[in-house]
Amino acid sequence: MLTQLYYDTLKRIIYENTGIVFDERKKYFVENRVSEHMEELGITSLKEYLFKLKMDKNVLKxxxxxxxxxxxxxxxxxxxxKVLARLVQTESLGYPVRVLSIPCSTGEEPYSIAIVLNEVxxxxxxxxxxxxxxxxxxxxKAKEGTYGRRSVSRLPSQYLEKYFYKVDEGRWKIKEIIKKRVRFxxxxxxxxxxxxxxxxxxxxxxxxxxxxxxxRARSQAINNLYDVMTDGGYLFLGHAESLSRSSSLFEPVRIENSIVYRKVSEDEDEW
Ligand SMILES: C[S@@+](CC[C@H](N)C(=O)[O-])C[C@H]1O[C@@H](n2cnc3c(N)ncnc32)[C@H](O)[C@@H]1O
Structure with missing residues (x-):
């Protein structure tokens, strides 16, 4: 059972290392993950576990x-x-087209982008x-590139056939032509x-x-992304996410009924 003090310490470790804010509703979830991890490590006291988290980078990871x-x-x-497909066909920002997927999780997002770009x-x-x-x-998992039914359920079947090998019943592996274009x-x-x-x-x-x-973490992340984008480049956020209105780094642009954010170059900003 996690005491409030231990939970507060774990929340701080999570925030400092990821930017993610955990609230009280996540306590049970964290408790379960911690006890599973302690069991794997053969640790029985929370104090020792916290010490390991601080001292051993692999345990923290x-x-x-x-x-x-x-x-x-x-x-x-x-x-x-669809917006990306349209932009690369109508606006040349440079070749080869360079796309960053962050966070990419198990790879479905960057591989989807690769499929779309290969098509257009x-x-x-x-x-x-x-x-x-x-x-x-x-x-x-992303580097391995093998996916189950749930992962590919929204992928149009012609692309599943074109860009994947069937490994066995309910598992598909992405082909080298796409895999080679994504670095993780x-x-x-x-x-x-x-x-x-x-x-x-x-x-x-x-x-x-x-x-x-x-x-705080959001604005740090946005500033970091701004720095790695070319002038006039586009930022795509999730449907529940948006940039604060006061952000002068990007201008919102509506394309095909979606909002994407175009990087305002330092020169443009001066005007
Ligand atoms: C819900 S997934 C999103 C995957 C994909 N972008 C999508 O929308 O389908 C969130 C991912 O964020 C990653 N993550 C969490 N904190 C991160 C950080 N500070 N930097 C990079 N990735 C992070 C997690 O490991 C997880 O794989």
Whole structure:
């Protein structure tokens, strides 16, 4: 049973390492994950567990992996993939088209983007995609690229046939032509230096993460993304997420009935 003091300490560790704010309603969930983790490590006291979390980076990473929500699937929020397809056909921001998917979870989002870009650009050499997530276990699945029925249920069947091998009943593996275009990295959206090392992107998908952040972490993440985007590049947020109205870094643009955010360059901002 987690005392309030231990729960507060765990919440602080989660926030400092991910930006995610856990409230009292998540206490039971955290309690379950912690006791599962303690059992795996053969630890019986919470005090010793907290000590391990502080001293051993791998234990901390496993803890983060246990408390993150990795829910995702192919063609999630399809309307944004349509917007991306339209933008790459109507506006040239540079070649190859570079897209960042952060957080990418188990890979369904960056692979969906790769499928769409291959369809509209006609060649896999015309784009490159980077997937980033803090959860190493999710990334291992992304790199492996094998998916169950639930993951592919929204993917149009012609693309399932074209871009996947059937492994066995109810499991499909993404083909090399798409897999090769996506590079995966373990990283934190709040780590500015790490992000800068990835280069510049024309399009950034940052979906279904910022809703778990407080204002401080959200604005830090948005600033970091701004820094890795090319001028005039586009930021895609999840349907429940939006930029604060006061943000002068991006201008909201309505395309095909969805809102995306265009990076305002430093020169434009001066006007
Ligand atoms: C719900 S998934 C979103 C996946 C995908 N973008 C989508 O919309 O389907 C949220 C992911 O955020 C990752 N995450 C949590 N905190 C993070 C952070 N600070 N930096 C990078 N990824 C993080 C989690 O590991 C999890 O895989």
């Amino acid at each position: 496993d803890f983060i992996s246990k408390i993150t929500v990795n829910e995702t699937y192919f063609y999630r929020e399809y309307y944004h993939l 650009l006609g060649s896999p050499t015309k784009f490159e995609i980077t997937g980033v997530d803090i959860d190493k276990n999710a990334l291992a 990295y373990e990283g934190n959206i709040l780590n500015r230096l790490f992000l800068k090392g990835l280069g510049k992107f024309h399009y950034v998908f940052c979906k279904n993460l910022l809703i778990y952040f407080d204002d």
